[in-house]
Amino acid sequence: QVQLVESGGGLVQAGGSLRLSCAASGRTFVINRMGWFRQAPGKEREFAAAITWSGISTDYGNSVKGRFTISKDNAKNTVYLQMNSLKPEDTAVYYCAAKRSGDFVTSPNFYNYWGQGTQVTVSS
Numbered sequence: 001q002v003q004l005v006e007s008g009g010g011l012v013q014a015g016g017s018l019r020l021s022c023a024a025s026g027r028t029f030v031i032n033r034m035g036w037f038r039q040a041p042g043k044e045r046e047f048a049a050a051i052t053w054s055g056i057s058t059d060y061g062n063s064v065k066g067r068f069t070i071s072k073d074n075a076k077n078t079v080y081l082q083m084n085s086l087k088p089e090d091t092a093v094y095y096c097a098a099k100r101s102g103d104f105v106t107s108p109n110f111y112n113y114w115g116q117g118t119q120v121t122v123s124s
Contacts, residue, residue, distance in 0.1 A: 001026050001027060001113075002024060002025070002026045002027055002028060002030065002031060002098055002112075002113040003024070003025045003026045003113075004022055004023070004024055004096045004097070004098060004113055004114065004115035005022065005023045005025075005115060005116070006020060006021065006022050006094065006095070006096045006115040006116065006117065006118040007020070007021045007022075007023075007118060008020040008021050008118060009094060009118030009119045009120045010119075010120070010121070011121045011122075011123065012086055012120075012121070012122055012123070013122070013123050014086060014087055014088055014122055014123065014124050015085060015086065016086050016122070017082070017083060017084045017085075017086065018083045018086065018120060019080055019081065019082050019083070020036070020080065020081040020083070020094055020096075020118060020120075021078055021079070021080055022034065022036075022078065022079045022080075022081075022096030022115060023076070023077065023078045024077045024078070024079070024098060025077065028053075028077050030100050031053045031098045031099070031100065031113075032052070032053055032099055032100055032101050032102065033050050033051065033052055033053060033098070033099050033102075033104065034050065034051050034053065034072065034079045034096065034097070034098050035047065035048075035049065035050035035051075035096075035097045035098075035099070035111060036048040036049045036050070036070065036079075036081045036094060036095070036096060036097070037094070037095045037097060037108050037111075038090075038092035038093065038094045038095070038120075039092055039093050039095065039117075040089075040091060040092040040093075043092075045095070045108045046061065046063070046092075047061045047106035047107070047108070048060070048061050048063075048064050048068060048081065048094070049061065049064060049068055049069075049070035049081060050070065050104050051070045051071070051072050051079060053072075054074075055071070055072035055074055057104075058070050059104040061106065063089075064083075064090075067083065067084050067085045067086075068081060068082065068083050068084070069081070069082040069084075070082075079096065081094070083120070086120075086122045087122060088122045088123065088124045089122075090120065090122050091120060091121050091122050092120060093117040093118065093119050093120075094117065094118050094119075094120050095114055095115055095117045096114070096115040097111035097112075097113060097114050097115070098111065098112060098113040099111045099112050099113075100112050
């Protein structure tokens with residue numbers, strides 16, 4: 001099994017920044033890609049960003065492109081999501097996820113492991 005633990009959520013004003021962390025443990029050798037998704041109340045889970053386990057390649061959702069940056073510390077098996085220029089519409093629970101195989105995809109259905117989520121609230 002793979003365990004994912006997120007941290008770093010909180011309350012921030014519009015235009016501010018936050019950095020989320022996701023620490024992976026357990027059978028991490030099965031991980032192919034790591035991703036961040038978000039889910040606002042009453043909405044579907046939305047793809048934000050993803051990165052290969054090597055940390056070399058990345059992918060971003062259109063709504064966060066240019067504002068968010070995903071990165072990975074290979075020594076710590078930790079993935080980060082740096083969120084800048086935050087907007088009230090970025091308010092959501094942010095989930096870290098991992099998938100065992102395949103290319104970058106935006107559907108959460110292809111991810112095999114999930115963290116518990118961390119709340120990000122952006123005030124106007």
